[in-house]
Amino acid sequence: MYAALWRILPGPVWLRIILLLILIGVALYALVTWGFPWVQSIVDNQEVTIEQ
Amino acid sequence: MSSESDGTIPPTRAARRAAERAAAQASERGTIPAADADSPTAEAPSFVPVTPPLNPVDAPADAPTAVPVEAPEAATADEPEAPVEDPFNLEAFFSAGRPDEAAPGPTETTPAEAEAPLTVAMLVTPSAEPATAGGSSGSGRRPGRRRKRPFEGFSIIGFLGEILLTAGALMLLYLVWQLWYNDMVERGQQDREAASLTEKWDAEESAQPGTPNDGVVPVIAAPGDGEIFATLRIPRFGPDYGAPLAGGVSKAKTLDKAGIGHYPDTQLPGQAGNFAVAGHRNTHGAPLNLVADLRVGDAIVIETREGWFTYRYRNSEYVQPTAVDVLNPVPREDSVAATQSVITLTSCNPKMSTAERIIAYGLFESFTPRADGAPTSLTPTEG
Numbered sequence: 001m002y003a004a005l006w007r008i009l010p011g012p013v014w015l016r017i018i019l020l021l022i023l024i025g026v027a028l029y030a031l032v033t034w035g036f037p038w039v040q041s042i043v044d045n046q047e048v049t050i051e052q
Numbered sequence: 053m054s055s056e057s058d059g060t061i062p063p064t065r066a067a068r069r070a071a072e073r074a075a076a077q078a079s080e081r082g083t084i085p086a087a088d089a090d091s092p093t094a095e096a097p098s099f100v101p102v103t104p105p106l107n108p109v110d111a112p113a114d115a116p117t118a119v120p121v122e123a124p125e126a127a128t129a130d131e132p133e134a135p136v137e138d139p140f141n142l143e144a145f146f147s148a149g150r151p152d153e154a155a156p157g158p159t160e161t162t163p164a165e166a167e168a169p170l171t172v173a174m175l176v177t178p179s180a181e182p183a184t185a186g187g188s189s190g191s192g193r194r195p196g197r198r199r200k201r202p203f204e205g206f207s208i209i210g211f212l213g214e215i216l217l218t219a220g221a222l223m224l225l226y227l228v229w230q231l232w233y234n235d236m237v238e239r240g241q242q243d244r245e246a247a248s249l250t251e252k253w254d255a256e257e258s259a260q261p262g263t264p265n266d267g268v269v270p271v272i273a274a275p276g277d278g279e280i281f282a283t284l285r286i287p288r289f290g291p292d293y294g295a296p297l298a299g300g301v302s303k304a305k306t307l308d309k310a311g312i313g314h315y316p317d318t319q320l321p322g323q324a325g326n327f328a329v330a331g332h333r334n335t336h337g338a339p340l341n342l343v344a345d346l347r348v349g350d351a352i353v354i355e356t357r358e359g360w361f362t363y364r365y366r367n368s369e370y371v372q373p374t375a376v377d378v379l380n381p382v383p384r385e386d387s388v389a390a391t392q393s394v395i396t397l398t399s400c401n402p403k404m405s406t407a408e409r410i411i412a413y414g415l416f417e418s419f420t421p422r423a424d425g426a427p428t429s430l431t432p433t434e435g
Binding site: 001002028031032036039040044045046047048049050051052 | 210211214215222225226229230233234301303307308313315330331332333334335336340371373374375376378379398399400404406409411
């Protein structure tokens with residue numbers, strides 16, 4: 001999977017590393033913006049209220 | 053990489069193979085004259101593929117004549133050195149199974165110059181650096197990668213392993229996000245929102261000044277579900293601490309979005325009875341994260357458009373999640389008419405758990421109209 005990704009990336013090693021870092025950044029942004037809040041809405045088990 | 057031991061034996065075989073292949077290729081293209089094919093180059097063309105690109109320019113026109121004389125000498129003279137790098141290059145190169153890469157020189161040259169690569173390579177390779185620079189670094193790395201190819205292929209196990217590793221990393225990342233990063237972000241958002249509400253209310257007050265303190269505690273209109281009507285300020289939680297306070301205790305509308313929620317069936321600030329609110333102790337900005345750190349007498353201030361309602365913390369208790377009598381007008385007492393005004397904070401206990409609730413009570417002390425400015429109870433707590 002990651003080996004294939006590395007092979008797909010164009011250019012010399014330094015360019016691939018830069019591209020990889022950009023990809024990681026994009027992935028992190030998407031996770032923080034949409035992914036994690038969505039997970040939290042599912043697994044959130046925080047109960048702070050008193051109820052019957 | 054290749055050691056000297058496996059370098060010493062293969063070179064001759066590899067060299068011969070190299071020569072045959074190079075010759076075959078060249079003759080296919082018709083670039084090599086017959087005279088050259090059976091010249092002593094048969095021993096040496098092993099060096100050909102190593103330095104393909106640098107030849108055409110340097111190739112002298114009369115190179116073919118020089119070849120038979122010099123090449124063998126050069127080869128034998130430098131024999132101790134040659135095996136170290138040349139066999140390696142050759143072996144690596146041909147095991148890669150890509151003889152085409154040796155060809156760029158010949159294909160780019162004109163037929164007249166086509167013989168030059170062979171001869172010049174022989175002259176140059178044994179003695180000069182270009183072979184070392186171009187050969188060991190360039191073609192030394194490339195074959196190394198190619199040789200691994202068979203083991204790099206797609207495998208179910210490897211793919212599964214990567215999926216599992218990724219899943220593990222994502223879970224760790226999620227925890228970091230939920231327990232640290234997002235709490236920090238949302239805590240900051242709530243603080244800033246509370247501060248901007250104060251500014252807004254101050255601006256409204258200066259545009260339309262109210263009355264100074266006359267001992268009358270105003271009655272606040274009941275907020276709608278999710279409507280932010282006040283902010284909670286607790287100096288013990290930090291000088292900049294502020295949490296928007298909205299009506300209702302639903303997660304979707306209030307607790308997860310605004311910050312603190314007001315139990316709709318309980319009383320409002322300053323009224324006789326119980327002003328009960330709930331807030332997260334973890335996640336979503338955790339406005340009540342430090343609720344267990346309150347000390348007797350700490351100020352718990354509800355700031356509204358009209359002014360500040362100051363309560364003083366009195367005590368805490370830990371109850372079952374169903375202990376609704378903590379929300380009574382007189383907490384824990386059924387059917388008793390309230391004469392005092394109290395505040396009740398509810399949150400989860402222990403942290404990150406739904407097992408119990410922590411309840412913190414405070415007693416109403418005073419009301420400070422906005423016209424009088426912020427009360428002294430808001431000054432940061434020391435120690």
